[in-house]
Amino acid sequence: MTEGKAPTPPRGLGKRGRAFWRQLHADYEFEVAQTEVLIEACRTLDRLEALDAVIADEGVTSEGSMGQRIVHPAVQEARQLQITLTRLVAALELPPSDEDVRAHERWKTQRAKAGAAARGLRAVN
Incomplete structure (x- = not known):
């Protein structure tokens, strides 16, 4: 700033x-x-x-x-x-702003959860 x-x-x-x-x-x-x-x-x-x-x-x-x-x-x-x-x-x-970093971390977390859920669904089938 x-x-x-x-x-x-x-x-x-x-x-x-x-x-x-x-x-x-x-x-x-x-x-x-x-x-x-x-x-x-x-x-x-x-x-x-x-x-x-x-x-x-x-x-x-x-x-x-x-x-x-x-x-x-x-x-x-x-x-x-x-x-x-x-x-x-x-x-x-x-440089990324603090908000950009937080948004990217949220995105990575959501993507990891979606990937884990998808792997779980495939394991059931």
């Missing part, structure tokens, strides 16, 4: 990008290189938001050059940006 006030978000970020910037700065401190990656992640979130608006307005399909129905180019671009965002966030190498 950082102490003091978070840096002002870079100019040009939209609502979603600014929110991500502020949330991460509330929890982490960043080196210069990480800050650049974070800026790109914020911009990517804003682009995804804009593409979501296009898709909501125009739908997930559009008309191709021969009149056929095709996947809307905004859907394809959003898919690529989602991959990019995942890579950018991974590049930040953020």
